[in-house]
Amino acid sequence: MTAHLPILQVIIPLMAAPICLILKRAKLVWLFSLIVSVLAFSVSVLLLQQVMTSGVISYELGGWQAPWGIEYRIDKLNAFVLLIITSISTLVLIAAQASIEKEIPKDKHTLFYVLFLLSLTGMLGIVATGDAFNVFVFLEISSLSAYALIALGKNRRALWASYQYLIMGTIGATFILIGIGLMYQMTGTLNMQDLSQRLPEVAATRTVFVAFAFVTVGLCLKLALFPLHLWLPNAYAFAPSIVTAFFAATATKVAIYLLIRFTFSVFGLSFSFTTIPLQTVFMALGLIGIFVASSTAIYQNNIKHVFAYSSISQIGYMIIGFSLSSVTGLTSTLLHLFNHALMKSAIFLALAAIMFRVGNVQLDNFRGLGRQMPLTMAAIVVGGLSLIGVPLTVGFVSKWYLLTALLEQGWWPIAALVLLASILAVVYVWRIVEVAYFKEPLPDRAPVKEAPLIFLVPIWILVIANVYFGIDTRFSVQVAESAAQSLFGVSL
Amino acid sequence: MKDLFAVIMLSGIYGLLSASFFVAMDAVDVAFTEAAVGAGISTLLMLVVITMTGRKEKPTRHKPISALFVVIITGGLLIYGTLDMPYFGAADAPIHNHTSPRYINDSMQEIGIPNIVTSVLASYRAFDTFGEVVVIFTAGIGVLAMLSVARRKEDEDDEIASINDSMHQQHLVIRIVAKMLIPFILLFALYVQFHGDFGPGGGFQAGVIFAAAIILYAMLFGLATARRVINQTFIQLIAAIGVLLYGCVGLVSLMNGGNFFDYNVLSSDPIAGQHLGILIIEWGVGCTVASVMVIIFFNFAGRRQFQSLKKQTKHTESSK
Numbered sequence: 001m002t003a004h005l006p007i008l009q010v011i012i013p014l015m016a017a018p019i020c021l022i023l024k025r026a027k028l029v030w031l032f033s034l035i036v037s038v039l040a041f042s043v044s045v046l047l048l049q050q051v052m053t054s055g056v057i058s059y060e061l062g063g064w065q066a067p068w069g070i071e072y073r074i075d076k077l078n079a080f081v082l083l084i085i086t087s088i089s090t091l092v093l094i095a096a097q098a099s100i101e102k103e104i105p106k107d108k109h110t111l112f113y114v115l116f117l118l119s120l121t122g123m124l125g126i127v128a129t130g131d132a133f134n135v136f137v138f139l140e141i142s143s144l145s146a147y148a149l150i151a152l153g154k155n156r157r158a159l160w161a162s163y164q165y166l167i168m169g170t171i172g173a174t175f176i177l178i179g180i181g182l183m184y185q186m187t188g189t190l191n192m193q194d195l196s197q198r199l200p201e202v203a204a205t206r207t208v209f210v211a212f213a214f215v216t217v218g219l220c221l222k223l224a225l226f227p228l229h230l231w232l233p234n235a236y237a238f239a240p241s242i243v244t245a246f247f248a249a250t251a252t253k254v255a256i257y258l259l260i261r262f263t264f265s266v267f268g269l270s271f272s273f274t275t276i277p278l279q280t281v282f283m284a285l286g287l288i289g290i291f292v293a294s295s296t297a298i299y300q301n302n303i304k305h306v307f308a309y310s311s312i313s314q315i316g317y318m319i320i321g322f323s324l325s326s327v328t329g330l331t332s333t334l335l336h337l338f339n340h341a342l343m344k345s346a347i348f349l350a351l352a353a354i355m356f357r358v359g360n361v362q363l364d365n366f367r368g369l370g371r372q373m374p375l376t377m378a379a380i381v382v383g384g385l386s387l388i389g390v391p392l393t394v395g396f397v398s399k400w401y402l403l404t405a406l407l408e409q410g411w412w413p414i415a416a417l418v419l420l421a422s423i424l425a426v427v428y429v430w431r432i433v434e435v436a437y438f439k440e441p442l443p444d445r446a447p448v449k450e451a452p453l454i455f456l457v458p459i460w461i462l463v464i465a466n467v468y469f470g471i472d473t474r475f476s477v478q479v480a481e482s483a484a485q486s487l488f489g490v491s492l
Numbered sequence: 493m494k495d496l497f498a499v500i501m502l503s504g505i506y507g508l509l510s511a512s513f514f515v516a517m518d519a520v521d522v523a524f525t526e527a528a529v530g531a532g533i534s535t536l537l538m539l540v541v542i543t544m545t546g547r548k549e550k551p552t553r554h555k556p557i558s559a560l561f562v563v564i565i566t567g568g569l570l571i572y573g574t575l576d577m578p579y580f581g582a583a584d585a586p587i588h589n590h591t592s593p594r595y596i597n598d599s600m601q602e603i604g605i606p607n608i609v610t611s612v613l614a615s616y617r618a619f620d621t622f623g624e625v626v627v628i629f630t631a632g633i634g635v636l637a638m639l640s641v642a643r644r645k646e647d648e649d650d651e652i653a654s655i656n657d658s659m660h661q662q663h664l665v666i667r668i669v670a671k672m673l674i675p676f677i678l679l680f681a682l683y684v685q686f687h688g689d690f691g692p693g694g695g696f697q698a699g700v701i702f703a704a705a706i707i708l709y710a711m712l713f714g715l716a717t718a719r720r721v722i723n724q725t726f727i728q729l730i731a732a733i734g735v736l737l738y739g740c741v742g743l744v745s746l747m748n749g750g751n752f753f754d755y756n757v758l759s760s761d762p763i764a765g766q767h768l769g770i771l772i773i774e775w776g777v778g779c780t781v782a783s784v785m786v787i788i789f790f791n792f793a794g795r796r797q798f799q800s801l802k803k804q805t806k807h808t809e810s811s812k
Contacts, residue, residue: 007742007752014626015739018732021633061619063754067591070619111637118630125623137623141630148634159638182573188590198590210573 005050006059006072009043009082010125010138012036017117026109030097033113037093040124041086048079052479058130066130067194073130076483080334081127081257084341088249089120091458092242092345098454099242099352102359103154112152116246119145123254132180132266133190135258139176139222143169146251150239161234168221168231175218182211183266195266203271212275215262223255225282225319226289229312236308241352244304248311249345253337256318260330264487273325282323287417290316294424298431303361306428307347310387313421314340320418321402327484328408332401334480339386339394342469346462347383350376353451353459366432368441369448376451377436379459384429386466389422393470397477494549500538507531520692521609528700533785536707540792604763605689605770614694614770618753621773622738624696625780629735632784636728639791663712670712677705685778689770695777702778703785715793724790727783734780738773745769 016036020029051057051074059072074082096116104112122142126135147169151162184190186207187198202208217228224232232252236244263272273279290313297309314336321333351361353376358365370377386393399422406415441447450456469476507530514523578585595608595616603611613621681702688694710718742752750757755769 004746004752007746011739011742011752015736015743017626018629018735021728021732059751061752062615062617063751063756064616068594069616108637111633114633115630115637118626118633121626131620133617134620134623137620137627140627141623144627144630144634148630148637151634151638178570184587185577186586188586188588188592198586202586205576207573207576210569213569 002046002050004059005043005047006057006074006128007061009040009047009086010072010121010128012039012043013117013124014121017114017121020110020114020117024110026106026113027097029110029113030093033096033117034090034093036117037086037090037120040120041083041090044079044082044086047074048076048083048479051076051079052482067189067191070134071130071191071193072128073193074128076479076486077260077334078127078257080479080483081253081337082124084253084338085120085123085127085250088341088345089116089246091461092246092249092349094458095245095349095352095455096242098452099356100240102356103240103242104152108152112149112240115145115149115152116243118142119149119246123250126254127257130192131190132183132192132195136173136177136180139173142251142254143173146247149243149247150235152243153238153240155238157234158238161231161238165231165235168228172218172221175214175221177218179211179213179215179218182207182214186211192261192266196268199267199271203275209275212267212272216259216278219255219259219262223252223259224312224315226285226292226312226316229289229293229315232312233305233308236311237302237304241304241348241355244308245345245348245352248307248348249341252311252315253341256315256322256333256337260322260333260487264330269325269488279323279325282319283414286316286319286323287414288316289313289319290418290421291424294421294428297428298424300428301363303363303366303432304348304351306432307344307351310425310428311340311344313425314344314387317398317402317418320414321405324405324409324411326405326409327481327488328401328405330484330487331477331481332398332405334483335401335476336398338476338480339398339466339469342394342462342466343383343386346379346459346466347387349455349459349462350379350383353455356455357448357451358445363432363435364442365445366436367439367445368436370433370437372441372448373450375456376459379463380436381429381433382463382466384425384432386470388425388429391470392467394466394476395470397470397473401477494551495547496542496545496549497539497547500535500542503538504531504535507535521607521694524692524697528697528704533700533704533707536704537788537792540789540796544792544796603766603770605767607689607691609692610688610694610770614688614773615753615755615766618742618755618769618773621777622742622753625735625738625777628784629731629780632731632780632787635788635791639795667712670708674705674709677701677708681705681778681782685774688774689767695774696781698774699778699781700785702782703789706782706786707789710789710793715790719790722786724787727786727790731780731783731787734776734778734783736776737779738776741769741772741776 013036016033020032023029023032047057057074058066059074060066061070061072063069093116096113100109100112119142122138122140122145125138126142129135129138147162147166150165151159153161180190183195183199186202186205187195189195189198199208221228236248239247263269263278293309293312293316297306297313300306300309318333318336318340321329321331321336323329354361354366354369354373357373358369382393386395389395389399399418402418403415406412406418451459507526511523511527511531514520514526582588595612599608599611599616600606603615605611681698684693684701685695685698688698706718706722709721741755741758745754745757746752748757753769755766756762758765758768
């Protein structure tokens with residue numbers, strides 16, 4: 001069965017989704033989805049192991065050879081991303097049952113799990129495949145389910161947020177499709193490996209240039225790069241908390257993965273970074289994004305908004321690392337994919353717990369939570385420290401690699417600005433800490449108890465991971481570094 | 493344009509025109525799908541929506557200049573991109589020389605069905621088609637998650653039925669003509685379903701046509717009557733089974749020692765295996781597409797009746 005691992009990765013959650021619809025009973029469906037997610041997680045662990053020891057795995061769907069049929073191609077890069085997605089989805093699902101009880105009407109619980117699994121399927125499919133059109137198909141699955149999941153939010157503004165996301169996301173997906181269509185026209189193939197071999201012949205044509213432009217802009221919409229980020233804050237803030245925790249850690253990461261895949265593996269390093277000034281553009285947008293989003297985060301009163309804006313600024317860090325087009329730069333981006341998923345899912349799960357107990361996440365309601373929900377608040381603090389990049393947390397590790405990469409190429413002014421931006425993170429994290437620990441609770445709010453264990457277990461697994469991978473960086477750095485090296489190996 | 497009805501009609505016409513365009517380019521399968529989906533069912537669904545939202549767009553003062561700017565840039569870029577494209581139908585274009593020759597020359601021996609389009613989408617690239625089916629399934633679930641109204645009480649159900657009866661009594665001629673037509677539409681859907689191997693057609697188109705027959709029935713005989721024939725739970729089950737059926741073909745090929753969706757191992761004779769695989773997956777496609785279309789229509793229309801009912805009760809309350 002190990003030969004079929006790549007397809008099982010995607011097909012297990014896929015087949016589970018319609019089965020959930022048939023099972024119907026919400027509790028049963030929850031348990032079933034959790035088991036499915038654990039299975040998917042184990043598959044991804046096995047895949048990563050296999051890739052690290054024996055190299056790229058290629059799987060021919062339908063038994064048809066690559067450019068004619070569809071190929072699944074697992075290398076270090078996507079095995080790593082698969083692991084991030086499945087581990088987060090498993091941890092988030094543990095808490096899902098309790099969390100949606102308060103946030104989603106009862107008759108929609110089953111549909112929630114169906115959509116959750118479909119969205120998981122979509123992301124895994126995007127990452128696992130080695131076929132450009134197949135990417136688009138699974139992109140549609142993941143986006144459609146994402147729109148529906150966000151619209152399930154309790155607040156009616158969730159509908160509007162979801163609609164905005166739908167419009168922006170559809171434009172993004174259409175752009176990507178146009179790009180893929182143009183590439184197909186110029187090469188006659190949809191397989192990524194095959195594309196990368198056939199594109200250089202026609203690289204000088206305007207059509208390929210336009211294809212690259214459309215794919216890049218479409219992906220930037222999907223990954224919420226400043227100034228195309230406007231859909232993200234409301235979508236994250238008004239979605240059901242559990243959905244936010246899942247998407248904040250995975251959805252934009254998948255888009256960044258695709259950006260790396262298309263620029264490095266499909267178009268090739270030299271084409272991507274020479275035809276348009278990608279480096280300058282991305283570095284500038286990344287930097288502006290960090291500053292604008294972090295300073296906006298400071299003025300938000302809905303804590304989900306604060307961390308949604310913080311996500312946009314963190315995307316800026318990843319894009320800067322990416323724009324350096326060096327092994328260290330890419331390593332820092334990949335590391336930050338992993339590390340940011342750990343911090344944000346910990347923080348948003350903790351917010352889900354507060355939502356469960358308090359009913360909303362307005363800053364005023366955080367007064368006194370430091371004493372009333374000590375474990376949950378502590379998790380937010382650790383996550384916040386990690387966002388700032390304090391030593392002994394994962395945030396420090398990825399910032400360290402980013403700074404090394406910047407200094408390596410002599411970009412010291414940018415490095416200074418990146419450090420300066422961390423201070424902004426200190427400000428928005430401190431605001432929450434101050435209210436939670438040093439202010440008396442509001443008189444009209446009934447005192448709340450600590451979150452139930454079903455929240456605390458996944459939250460603290462993530463918190464411990466935040467610290468563990470901040471100290472013992474062997475696993476994450478080794479995988480990220482070898483993935484980055486292999487990407488450069490392909491194109492050089 | 494502010495009149496939404498006109499916008500929808502124009503988009504339907506656009507769908508029909510592009511379908512004829514595709515016919516002119518000899519892409520009959522695509523044309524068939526476009527005619528059934530773009531011109532047919534999506535126009536219908538949008539019409540159901542404007543019965544809820546009203547016919548006129550809300551007047552806004554804001555002028556979308558920046559949007560125009562973006563559209564112009566995008567359009568300009570697209571035209572710029574066409575400059576270096578190979579000419580339409582040029583024999584030396586890359587698309588005709590790389591993957592296509594094998595599809596055209598060998599698909600008859602490898603898969604054994606005359607319609608090359610069907611062999612590409614149901615066998616060579618079966619996984620993409622599976623993905624499309626899941627996309628449709630997701631859309632159906634999404635509509636359910638957002639629109640499905642909590643189960644109404646019995647008496648309200650009766651009330652809806654009575655409204656329907658008075659409303660539909662008038663359309664006697666249409667009802668009788670529809671009664672005669674519906675069996676033929678269903679039969680045609682089945683023909684398209686099974687004929688996909690030999691001519692244009694297949695599960696997608698068949699599913700949409702099948703759904704169209706049911707929707708026609710629901711429009712003329714009332715939603716409640718249609719729901720009595722096909723209830724929500726049943727139709728959800730069919731949608732799920734469609735996806736499962738498709739996926740199980742892949743799982744069976746895994747069990748038989750092949751790769752996922754390798755139809756050759758389904759039977760001792762590879763060609764027979766291919767036939768069997770394509771037949772079953774087309775059924776899966778048809779089931780899911782038809783039931784999702786019906787789900788979408790039922791939920792939109794049900795929502796509308798729910799709204800009008802609420803308005804009515806409000807009205808009677810205020811008059812009291």
